[in-house]
Amino acid sequence: MQLETALLIGVLFGCATWLVLQSSFVKILFGFILLSNAANLFLLSMSGPPDGRQAPIASAEAGLLVDPLPQALILTAIVIGFGVSAYLVTLLYRLFLDQKTTNAAELFADQDTTERT
Amino acid sequence: MNLVILPLLLPLVTAVTLLFWGRPSPGRRVLAGASAAGQLAVAGLLLWRVEAGGPLVLPVGNWSAAFGIVLVADLLAAVMVGLSSFTALAAVLYGFAEYRPVVEHPLRLMLIQFLVAGINLAFLTGDLFNLFVAFEVMLIASYALLTLEADDWDVKQAFPYLAVNLVGSTLFLCATGFAYRLFGTLNFAELAVRAAALGDDPRVTALALWLLGVFGLKAGLFPLYWWLPNSYPILPAPLAALFAGMLTKVGVYMLLRMFGTVLPHHLSGLHMLVAWLAGATMIFGVLGALSRNFIRGILSYHILSQIGFMVLAIGLFTELAFAACIFYIIHHIIVKASLFLVGGTAALLNRTDNLDRMGNLWRHAPGLGVLFLLQALSLAGLPPLSGFWGKYLILTEGLRLGEYVLVGLALVASLLTLVSMLKIWNAAFWSGAEDREVCLWDWRWVRMNRVSAGMVLVSLAIGLGAEGVFRVARQAAVQVRDQASYQRAVQAVVTKDQARRP
Numbered sequence: 001m002q003l004e005t006a007l008l009i010g011v012l013f014g015c016a017t018w019l020v021l022q023s024s025f026v027k028i029l030f031g032f033i034l035l036s037n038a039a040n041l042f043l044l045s046m047s048g049p050p051d052g053r054q055a056p057i058a059s060a061e062a063g064l065l066v067d068p069l070p071q072a073l074i075l076t077a078i079v080i081g082f083g084v085s086a087y088l089v090t091l092l093y094r095l096f097l098d099q100k101t102t103n104a105a106e107l108f109a110d111q112d113t114t115e116r117t
Numbered sequence: 118m119n120l121v122i123l124p125l126l127l128p129l130v131t132a133v134t135l136l137f138w139g140r141p142s143p144g145r146r147v148l149a150g151a152s153a154a155g156q157l158a159v160a161g162l163l164l165w166r167v168e169a170g171g172p173l174v175l176p177v178g179n180w181s182a183a184f185g186i187v188l189v190a191d192l193l194a195a196v197m198v199g200l201s202s203f204t205a206l207a208a209v210l211y212g213f214a215e216y217r218p219v220v221e222h223p224l225r226l227m228l229i230q231f232l233v234a235g236i237n238l239a240f241l242t243g244d245l246f247n248l249f250v251a252f253e254v255m256l257i258a259s260y261a262l263l264t265l266e267a268d269d270w271d272v273k274q275a276f277p278y279l280a281v282n283l284v285g286s287t288l289f290l291c292a293t294g295f296a297y298r299l300f301g302t303l304n305f306a307e308l309a310v311r312a313a314a315l316g317d318d319p320r321v322t323a324l325a326l327w328l329l330g331v332f333g334l335k336a337g338l339f340p341l342y343w344w345l346p347n348s349y350p351i352l353p354a355p356l357a358a359l360f361a362g363m364l365t366k367v368g369v370y371m372l373l374r375m376f377g378t379v380l381p382h383h384l385s386g387l388h389m390l391v392a393w394l395a396g397a398t399m400i401f402g403v404l405g406a407l408s409r410n411f412i413r414g415i416l417s418y419h420i421l422s423q424i425g426f427m428v429l430a431i432g433l434f435t436e437l438a439f440a441a442c443i444f445y446i447i448h449h450i451i452v453k454a455s456l457f458l459v460g461g462t463a464a465l466l467n468r469t470d471n472l473d474r475m476g477n478l479w480r481h482a483p484g485l486g487v488l489f490l491l492q493a494l495s496l497a498g499l500p501p502l503s504g505f506w507g508k509y510l511i512l513t514e515g516l517r518l519g520e521y522v523l524v525g526l527a528l529v530a531s532l533l534t535l536v537s538m539l540k541i542w543n544a545a546f547w548s549g550a551e552d553r554e555v556c557l558w559d560w561r562w563v564r565m566n567r568v569s570a571g572m573v574l575v576s577l578a579i580g581l582g583a584e585g586v587f588r589v590a591r592q593a594a595v596q597v598r599d600q601a602s603y604q605r606a607v608q609a610v611v612t613k614d615q616a617r618r619p
Contacts, residue, residue, distance in 0.1 A: 020284060025276060032283050039287045043294035070294065073246055077290055080253045084283060087257065091264060095276065098269040107273045 005045045012038035025095065025102040029088055036081035043077065046070045120166065121175040121188045123159045124198045124237040127152060132230035141221040146213055149226045153206040156233070160199040167195040168589065172596065172606045174243070182243075182304060182607050189243035189305070189607060192593040193443060197240040197370055200450045204362040205233045207572050211355040211458050214564035215465075222266055229359065232258035239367050243607060245293050245303040248371070252289065252335070256282050259364060262356055263348065271351035278348035281341075285334040292327045299324060306607035309379050309600045317383075325380050325387055332375065336368025338428060339398040342421050346405055349420070350413035354461020357413060361420050362454035366446055369427045376431060377439060377597040385434070392432025396523045399425030399530035406537040412460040412470040412545065415537055416453070419496065422530055423449050429527065430511045433518055439594035441510035444587055448495070448503040448579055455572035456492045459485065462565045463545055466555050472544035476553030479546040485566055486546045488573050493538035495576060498531050503580035506587070 016038055019031030047067035056068035096102050131152040138145045167173055172191040176182055190198070209229060212221070235255030242248050260282075263275045297303055299320055300311040315321050334341040345365070349357055376388070402421030409415045427449070430442035462485055463478055464470035479486045495502035498509075508531060515524040556562075579586050596603070 020280070028280055032280070032287075035284065035287045036290075039290045039294075042291050046294040046298040048298075070297065073293070073297075076246075076250065080250070080257075080286075084253075084257065084260075084286075087260060088279065088283070091260075091272070091276065091279065094264075095272055098272060104276075 128230040128234040135227040157202040160202040164195040187243040208355040208359040281344040306604040349417040358454040358457035395428035403533040440591040443590040445507035458569040475545040476548040481555040497535035506583040
């Protein structure tokens, strides 16, 4: 299980990094969503190998349980990631309405940052 | 003990009340102003209690320290909370002076309160994951403030800020998971105990590097600083002052906390890396400042250059250097915030802050000129202003340790700081072309000037009473580096149930 999870996290991080480095803001947005999922999965895998352990639910026959803390952390991280993604989508829409493009290369093409009007 | 949670609770309650109050009105402003003043009073009380009686620890939700979240207010945290409350109060008052209630954006005051709550939580928390939550609260409020009053041109500058900070947050989350896997806990005190037990394990170094990357990004350390100088200038003056004063300093505070309190002290290679990154930050920041031609842009680049000084002190890693760093933080937050306020007033009078079209300010508003000069010279480090003492301490410590190259870089950076401040001075205040109009009839500048004058007075007091401030900084530095007593203070916390049991 650990090896498969590690590979999946690696692939997710790789794809996310590639997307974040694109010049289109929409691709950056998708990159961020992938990135936060990769981070959540990474956090989940930190509870150790799940082989032979039960889900962390208080039950009558208590055996070996999976460490519940990373799962609690992920819940918080998912909520935060969701809120931030929602904000990012809204901002992107605003950008598109203003500039009629979401491509960084076009947005910043004729910009001189040393001065402001 | 419950005093520790008040710096969080007050801004949160105020923010929610403001949210439901609806339209901006004088009454709403009174509430926001009174709350900001109350927060400053609470921070003062906290500082006084901690200074007299040692760190205060509060187990939130009555869980014992090993399982639950603890809030820890040691002297450094209390000082930082005091500074954030003071800067927020100044920003709120300046905002009142700038716009009448009808023109004010209805969400601005509320978001400022959320931002302050996040900042204060970051200072007070004693738990790595709770720190992540604090960063997110702070960052989401800052995203919203950044784009709240932005026009077309501004909004596209906000996107890189967002993208960089989002990636930074994700990396922070991964670092938290890594730390949990490595140590089985996220509590700072427990982390320190278990990290020390691991000794020379390379995984501890890896975690330290990871955290350096995350907090270096937040602090604006070379090479991860380019998100800052284009995004800060799009903020309105009072918000820019709050951002410039507090946000990057949260990153510096976390570096102090991590390297001083949590991570073992023998990672000297890493400390050297920190010091050199700081040297590069100083030079690149100040060169960037020279390249800009508008006040907010110049000041934004100076934040980076000053971050370099503070982080250099962390990299030198002696007790005196830590004290110098804390002194420098205290000096810098007040000076930087007040410079942004002064710049805002100057931009109001000239109707622009583009240096090519400014001028005549010294002739018509000498009071503003004096305020600017005091703060600019303090930033450059002229005695007896507060910046001199911070730089003096850092440089003497650097010389004592034989880091001549780094000291040389710092001196060059100081000199160039003075040059770029003179650039503002010559263009905006000294130049006297006839066509540069000064809108003195705009009465708002008088009240705005009073707020910045208040900050300048505090800054002067820091410079003239440097010995007293330094004594506090020294005490805070000793506490930050004393891992054993930090652990004792946290582990000694008893929850109410335990106390009741015989």
